[in-house]
Amino acid sequence: MSEPLLLTPVFHDKIWGGTKLHDEFKFRGATGDHVGEAWIISAHPNGPTTVRNGDYRGQTVAELWESHRELFGMSEDAVFPLLTKILDANQDLSVQVHPDDEYAKAHAGELGKTECWYVLEAAEGAEIYYGHHAQTREELAELIKAEKWDELLRKVPVKAGDFFYVPAGTIHALGAGVMVLETQQSSDTTYRLYDFDRVDATTGKLRELHIEDSINVTTVPHEDPKLSITSEKIEAATITTLVEAPHFSVYKWSLDGGYAQFHRNDVPYTLATVIDGQATLSVDGMVYPLKKGDSFILPADVEDWTIQGHIDLIASHPGIAEK
Template identity: 35%
Template sequence: MDLSSLHSYPLKFRPIAKERVWGGDRLAPFFQLDENGKIGEVWTLSGHPHGTSVCVNGPLAGQTLPDIVAQYPGFYLGRTDRDCFPLLVKFIHAEQDLSVQIHPDDAYAQKHEGDYGKTEAWYIVEADPGATVHYGHTFPNRTTYEKAVREGTVKDYLRYVEVAADDFIFVPSRTLHAIMGGVMLIEVQQTSDVTYRVYDWDRVDSNGKPRELHTDQAADVLRYEAQTVPDERHIVFDTAEVVQEHLIQCAYFTIDKWELSAPHAVPLGKKGQPDVLICAQGKGLLAYDGGHALPISQGDTLLVPANLDVYEVEPHGEITLLRAYY
């Protein structure tokens, strides 16, 4: 297919539902999915083999994200040192507490897992009153950690942060963490699926068996130092109809939040790189290329091509978007 004759355009992908023991029934209706069971995650943009996104709009409909970026890297990949699309986006709803877990950095993951490490960020969409996430710990050293694992006292060393809708939490690799029950969030992360479980609240599966733990690997990557939630959030500009807020910039991604109540032209986050646009609330249109338009609503994730220097968001009422780029 010669895409140049068809023009590049923003891509939308089929949601990928993931059943989890801690999931519930909130995400299936949120994404209008015909799914039963405990859906804990919906991946909305992924090139990972454990869940690969398929385009659902335009001439590239039916093709996977890896196939698309291989054919048209200038449009949909840009510059990256990764051998795959470097970001993965998912919506997570925790009906119950997730396991206490940690992700390795790139060096450890590539050496031991044949995958990339995982730095991630959470934007809270919904949270029950008093809801929390676990973030960080008080283990002074590996010896104390290993003793707590043997004695079943890991939970005594955990730290918690109360969360509410619109909060943002950056979770670098090697951070002990857990999303707790009553929280729905958007996660932007490195393309990786490596997780080391440390503690699972003494939970068992449908066969009465506990899930596998990875306490030795976790001990290798755990930072034995105090960690606080990084906060570089600040307003970029603010008018009656448009608010742009910077949320985080790290080695793997930059994330901004846009709140719009009137049409607004949005430049690419980085010239020559694609934008990943995630609708957190509301609905509207993404207008581009002299009259084309694509509907966007809560839950949608769009991949905006790198040659589309400016696109316009036309909200229906009010819309909240996260924009990630690398």
């Protein structure tokens, strides 16, 4: 019988984290005052998520990737390519930049890290750091070494419902009061450029920076990606295409009551997370209740499914990575 893979998230405390992952999403494992990240769909060794239903209950996505590649359309990717998170920035994150695949493979032994953010919540006046003002790599290095952060860093105001595509090489950070759903390549390689001189509570020292790597991988000059965000109706659903890119495509599915039938088409598998509301998911005659915070994979043997209710989901599937 075809069935969705419902997942249990993994949580990571961060110096900048807060309590919203428990308060807003009711995640049982998100205990403490500094929970910064929920890894909600992951096969990465630093936090693989576990299936909580059906024939594969108790197995991680990483284990299924190794032993049941048929669930993923017999993908030939060396590793499960995507990672979905929810981030709660109670304070500003460190300003950072990620490498592309080539640099990451040579220096970190894993995928590069292109990502994107769908803004779930933003406090009044909240901002993100997105891009920089340097016109040459030499100017970038000079401004960094002189610690002229106000001159270098570009700030952008944000509100709930905004979407940002963050290709590898983009200087970026979430600002305080921002919560996002992040879809990214399955990588945990981050180069920290600036951290507001914060002290690590464990070591009592300033957190490590990666200045040379940051300068090496930053795209200069910065240029905002050109997005073509479009929407279409499928029965009671509004499907918004947020980005279709080499590493992933990301969509928002919204239903305001009623139901919609979906088809897999040419997609090998689909990842989905409920960001608001509740509904039912019907697959192969079985009905699965969905609520805010639930994440699941629709594997390759799920050809059709129906969603009914009042609900918003962020869905994604892998793209074709550039060679």
